[in-house]
Amino acid sequence: MALSPHHMTLVLGGARSGKSLHAEGLIEAWPAPWTYLATAQAWDDEMRARIALHRERRSGDWITRDVPIDLPRAVAEAPGPVLVDCLTLWLTNLILAEAEVEAAGAALIAACAGAPGPVVLVGSEVGLGIVPDNALARRFRDAAGRLHQRLAARADHVVFMVAGLPMIVKPAPGANP
Amino acid sequence: MALSPHHMTLVLGGARSGKSLHAEGLIEAWPAPWTYLATAQAWDDEMRARIALHRERRSGDWITRDVPIDLPRAVAEAPGPVLVDCLTLWLTNLILAEAEVEAAGAALIAACAGAPGPVVLVGSEVGLGIVPDNALARRFRDAAGRLHQRLAARADHVVFMVAGLPMIVKPAPGANP
């Protein structure tokens, strides 16, 4: 299977900035089957509604898997193009489970490099507001920023979403500037 | 009257990022009279001072109207170039008045499309910090993000302000890349 050269893409942006929809469009430019790795855990009705909305939007060509913790393995096992939605909730799950965040990040990067198809990862940018009062929020914010930096350094293509539109942070190889 | 092709412009950015000043400059590039639609409601002294400061800055060629709720009608009735400052406070007013946010957004888009002159809309980006604790703030943040996405999809030109300088999100038609 000849894949696009955009092997690893990172889609960053704020809440309701159109990250997931943009990421789905990138994946659907490759041949199916498409794997959607959902890291959200449905703790409450608000989250359940959000998950249902995302799921409805995707066509029958998508395979959806719930992967709250073991994301590296799921990326490595995906049969084709794979969408990780999202890094931020994965990180939250890791921290709540008291897992090793740095090691998990390294394992994810290795899994992306070895994945059979292209990988698109979605992450929420959470570091552009006032410093949070509570220490756990600051720790989370730091971990998210570090993970995004490590992934962005390896990614072939990075975008920052604003109001549903992608701003290019790192141009895709071969793209016009 | 031959207007610039930039019929609808969206100016996004954080607090104190120079959104209003940039938007005023865009409007003043067209012939007067210029209409300023102010959505701010002066609840307290801090807000009154802010409104007064913005008002002082604008010359006598500006017509200022206070429009906390019925923004679509005011946009449609403006005699020439019109500046909406800002979407974020309008949305706050709608939510506090328990108005239909989605329908109001659709009415605003229709009004922009039918306006006799160019429209410049200013909105605050509020979705790039830590997820807020309270549900109302999350609901507001989601509504703002959705409104911005819908407007950005229709706009001819979208900028994201950083420290008073515009970053191009969607280039104006005919602009050099």
Place this chain on the structure above:
Amino acid sequence: MALSPHHMTLVLGGARSGKSLHAEGLIEAWPAPWTYLATAQAWDDEMRARIALHRERRSGDWITRDVPIDLPRAVAEAPGPVLVDCLTLWLTNLILAEAEVEAAGAALIAACAGAPGPVVLVGSEVGLGIVPDNALARRFRDAAGRLHQRLAARADHVVFMVAGLPMIVKPAPGANP
């Protein structure tokens, strides 16, 4: 000493976006000695650890000075390229000391213009989240936004960091677009 034309550079971005590392790289492209002006005050262990980490990373060619308040004088006295890290903590120190923030900003701009070598200033963007509940945080956010705008207007080069990668806000003179 023939310096690069990038006399004054402003590096903005969120928490953990790679601002300091990028700024250090800009400074190290000029001949040593390099001066690092640290505005952080070690109030607690979390801050002490952060300061130690930054200090370890820099080589012996760096002169480090702690400058919580009198930044303009320290910039003017630096013998060569100087890195200010960061504006945000400086502003916090000024506000806590009840100093004149506007006057200090003007003095800093004058010092940058008169400095013998290039100046790189790092600042945290804090205005892209939900409006903070407390008035002091809002006042701080406003002061930071205004300071960044004033510096960006004078700077030769402004970048906005996302996940360790610089997005160009104002291109360096002579740079390819």
